Amino acid sequence: MENKIIIAGFGGQGVQSLGMFIAFASIHDGKEVTFLPSYGPEMRGGTSNCSVVVSDKPVASPIIARPDILIAMNKPSLAKFEPKVKPGGCIIVNSSLIEDKVQRTDVDVYYVDANRLAQEAGNAKTANIVVLGAYTKISGVFTPDVMKAVIEHKFAKKPKVIPANFKAFDLGYALE
Amino acid sequence: MKELMKGNEAIAEAAVRGGCRAFFGYPITPQNEIPEYMSWRLFEVGGTYVQAESEVAAINMVYGAAGAGARAMTSSSSPGISLKQEGISYICGARLPCVIVNMVRGGPGLGGIQPAQSDYFQATKGGGHGDYHLLVYGPSSVQECVDIMYNAFDVSDKYRVPVMILGDGMLGQIMEPVELPEFKDLSKLPRKPWATYGDNKGKDRQIVNSLLIEPDVLEAHCHLLEDTYKEIAKNETAFENYLCDDAEVVITAYGTVARIAKSAVNILREQGKKVGLLRPITLYPFPNDEFARVAKQDCVKTFVCTELSLGQMIEDVKLATGMIKPVKFFGRTGGNVMSPEDIVEYVNKEVY
Numbered sequence: 001m002e003n004k005i006i007i008a009g010f011g012g013q014g015v016q017s018l019g020m021f022i023a024f025a026s027i028h029d030g031k032e033v034t035f036l037p038s039y040g041p042e043m044r045g046g047t048s049n050c051s052v053v054v055s056d057k058p059v060a061s062p063i064i065a066r067p068d069i070l071i072a073m074n075k076p077s078l079a080k081f082e083p084k085v086k087p088g089g090c091i092i093v094n095s096s097l098i099e100d101k102v103q104r105t106d107v108d109v110y111y112v113d114a115n116r117l118a119q120e121a122g123n124a125k126t127a128n129i130v131v132l133g134a135y136t137k138i139s140g141v142f143t144p145d146v147m148k149a150v151i152e153h154k155f156a157k158k159p160k161v162i163p164a165n166f167k168a169f170d171l172g173y174a175l176e
Numbered sequence: 177m178k179e180l181m182k183g184n185e186a187i188a189e190a191a192v193r194g195g196c197r198a199f200f201g202y203p204i205t206p207q208n209e210i211p212e213y214m215s216w217r218l219f220e221v222g223g224t225y226v227q228a229e230s231e232v233a234a235i236n237m238v239y240g241a242a243g244a245g246a247r248a249m250t251s252s253s254s255p256g257i258s259l260k261q262e263g264i265s266y267i268c269g270a271r272l273p274c275v276i277v278n279m280v281r282g283g284p285g286l287g288g289i290q291p292a293q294s295d296y297f298q299a300t301k302g303g304g305h306g307d308y309h310l311l312v313y314g315p316s317s318v319q320e321c322v323d324i325m326y327n328a329f330d331v332s333d334k335y336r337v338p339v340m341i342l343g344d345g346m347l348g349q350i351m352e353p354v355e356l357p358e359f360k361d362l363s364k365l366p367r368k369p370w371a372t373y374g375d376n377k378g379k380d381r382q383i384v385n386s387l388l389i390e391p392d393v394l395e396a397h398c399h400l401l402e403d404t405y406k407e408i409a410k411n412e413t414a415f416e417n418y419l420c421d422d423a424e425v426v427i428t429a430y431g432t433v434a435r436i437a438k439s440a441v442n443i444l445r446e447q448g449k450k451v452g453l454l455r456p457i458t459l460y461p462f463p464n465d466e467f468a469r470v471a472k473q474d475c476v477k478t479f480v481c482t483e484l485s486l487g488q489m490i491e492d493v494k495l496a497t498g499m500i501k502p503v504k505f506f507g508r509t510g511g512n513v514m515s516p517e518d519i520v521e522y523v524n525k526e527v528y
Contacts, residue, residue, distance in 0.1 A: 020180075020351070027180050027353050035180070035351040039206055040289060061439035062350055062432070065515035 001056050003141050004064045006081055008049035009073025009094070014128030018071065019050035021132055024150045025142045026054050034062040047076060054141055069139060071131055072098065073114075092134055094127070110138060110175065117171045123161065126168035133172025144173055178353035183318045183343065184209035186354050187277060188217060190325035191249055193359050196275070197223035198248040200237035202230055202256060205289045206345035207279035210251040231256040235263030235276075242272040243384040245371030247329045247362075251277035253345070254295050255286055257303075264338065265304030268401070269386025271370075273332035275325070276310070277341045279348040282511035290511025291345035293431060296488035299342045300460040307398045309405050310340040311412060312460040314430035318352040320457075326357050331412065333368070335404050342459060344484065346432045346513065409461035416455040419445070420470050423452030425527050427519065428467075428493050429482045430456050437482050439516035444523060450475070451523065459489070467496035478527055479503040482519055484512075 005022065009015045016037050026033035036051045051064045066086040072078035073094045082104060085091055090108040096115035112134045114127040121130070129151070136147050148166060155162050181189070188210045191199075199218055201211035211227065218225040224241070228234035234250050241248035252260060257278045267274060280295045282288040299312045311331065315321045321343065328339040367373075372382045388394040418438060420426055425444075429437040434455040444451040454470055456463050470476060479501055481490040487505050494503050506522040508514045 023180055023351055027178055033180075033353060036346065037349055037351075039345065039349050059352075059435075060442065061436040061516045062346065063436055063513055063515050065517040 001054075001141065003054040003069065003139055004067045004086075005052045005054070005069045005071065005135075006049060006064055006067040006084070007052065007071040007073070008047070008077030008081055011046045011048040013048070013073045014125070015048045015073055016050055018128040018132055019052045021129075021147070021150055021154070022052050022054065022135070022142075024154065025146050028150055029142060029146050031056065032058050034059045036062040049077065049081075069135065071135060073128070073131070074098065075100065078102070090138060092131060092138065094131065096127070108138075110134060112172060112175060114172070118168055121164050121168035121171055123164035123168065126165055129165050129168040130172035133169040134175050135172075136169075137173045137175065144169070178355050180351050181318060181354050182209055182349060182351050183321055184279065184348040185213050186318045186356075187251075187321050187325050187341065187343075188213035189356060190322040191275065191328075192217055192221055192223070193357055194326040195247040195329045195360050195362050195365070196249050197221065197362075198238075198241040198246045199223070200226050200228050200234040200241070200248070200250050202228050202234050202252065204253045204256045206281060206291075206348050207251050207253050207277065209348070210277060210279075231259035232263065235260035235267075238274050238276075239263055239267050239270070239272065242267065242274040243270065243372050245368045245373050249275040249277070251279070253279045253281045254283050254292070257295065257298070261298075261304035264310070265306050265308065266386045267338055268304075268308035268310070269306060270384050271336040271401075272384065273329065273336055273338065275328045275332060275339045275341065277343065280342065280344045282509065288511040289345065291347075291432065291484060291513055292509065292511055293344055293433065293484040294486075294488065294509060295342065296459065296483070296485060299340055300462070300492070308401060309460050310338050311335070311408055311458070312340045312342055313457060314342050314459045315347065315457070316431050316434045316455065318347070318350060319354050321347065322354050322356060326360075333365075335408055336370075337404060337408065342431070344432055345511075350432075405461070412458060413461045413463050413465075414457035415463035415466050416453070416457060417466065417470070418453040418455070420452035420454055420473075420476075422475055423450050423473075424475055424477045425449070425451045425480060425523060426470055426476055426478070427451060427453050427480045427482055427523070428455070428489070429453065430459060430489060433482055433484055433514075436514060436516050437519055440519035440523070443516060443520050449523075449528060456489075462492045462496060464496040467493060468498065471497035471501050476501055480519075480523060480527065481505050482514070483507045484514075485509050
């Protein structure tokens with residue numbers, strides 16, 4: 001098993017933390033992982049992306065030319081990375097912010113109304129966790145229990161936000 | 177359970193566990209997490225942290241602390257390391273142990289802030305003035321950063337030669353699972369007979385100095401350094417040989433590029449092509465013997481040197497192999513990074 005994921009969006013959308021949740025889950029699960037953030041002069045509102053490789057074996061290249069999964073949180077990210085997705089791979093589109101449809105016909109596409117579902121979960125900041133739920137369901141790499149354990153661990157110092165994050169995760173995981 | 181750590185932070189923690197008790201730095205991307213981490217971490221272990229007024233000041237503080245016997249280090253990125261070169265030369269002249277981390281970014285000049293390997297010449301061929309070398313490591317994973325950093329002070333103390341860890345922006349920023357070693361017991365370290373501890377009142381003065389004005393004295397000093405470098409080459413040279421035993425094409429790379437190249441090797445092997453990877457772990461001393469040995473294998477037809485520069489390590493590859501097989505080059509520079517697929521395409525186009 002090797003799962004290569006590119007996550008991209010605006011700075012402030014939780015793109016990096018979404019990638020880190022997957023990385024933490026990998027460690028929790030005894031898997032190998034690399035998490036490579038984009039770094040540079042970006043800030044809130046600028047572009048932000050990260051590459052995550054999850055594997056049973058030690059990961060060689062952290063650089064991903066052809067991702068298995070693209071998580072596009074905003075329109076410029078979809079335009080930039082859609083052509084790179086591996087044929088047969090999949091794209092998770094944050095349809096709250098992206099009206100366009102994916103043009104590729106050789107990939108599976110999942111539209112997730114992440115921002116609306118985050119509000120439904122009771123915390124507008126959990127849009128990335130909604131998508132994490134969708135990723136967990138679609139990829140099948142991790143069980144929801146592992147992801148929830150990671151969420152609980154990461155928010156251990158802010159226990160008040162855990163229920164909304166769990167709900168956001170469940171809403172994402174429940175998508176068909 | 178392993179911990180998920182960023183390369184920069186892992187180096188800082190491994191340094192503390194390996195005995196670093198003095199850090200002097202000045203901020204620059206993409207290595208800022210090292211001084212940031214040290215700024216709070218060293219206080220927890222009773223160490224000293226100074227954000228200096230400049231890189232020049234920082235390296236001279238390392239000079240002073242190392243001279244006084246402390247396990248001292250600094251870190252920076254390319255333009256900052258250039259500024260430190262005078263101090264590094266003095267430290268080498270004075271035969272002081274210390275550790276210098278360079279998380280390389282694109283140059284020349286202020287260049288950019290994205291990953292590069294264009295400081296290879298500077299790191300391995302001297303950098304500052306005079307007949308000297310550093311012991312230079314090129315780790316390719318966060319765990320290897322930890323393992324090398326953890327022992328760097330021991331190695332540096334043993335030979336009285338500074339250790340440089342040559343990474344790149346990618347290695348500094350990447351997060352991977354790591355296992356951290358236990359703290360070293362500093363109370364068991366031997367006393368450094370040459371250090372200016374300031375506690376031998378009434379006895380002979382200790383002098384740390386790099387000024388040797390008499391040519392005969394300086395020449396003898398340079399020969400002593402040369403002998404040390406030979407000893408280091410004998411004992412410390414390290415490399416990784418991945419699938420070179422039956423290889424027709426040997427890709428050479430170090431640091432993070434070696435990982436990208438390793439993925440390329442795996443893809444090419446799946447395509448039925450006999451390709452291997454030869455990776456120096458010590459960049460100085462360069463693993464000359466292993467490169468020469470692999471070059472002499474009948475199966476080997478070509479070397480392909482891959483770097484994030486316009487070709488720097490390739491000169492050592494050519495020297496070490498005696499060019500008895502052709503050495504081709506594939507590189508990106510300026511902060512751009514190749515993918516495994518780019519290397520595969522190059523090999524398929526230029527070699528097969």
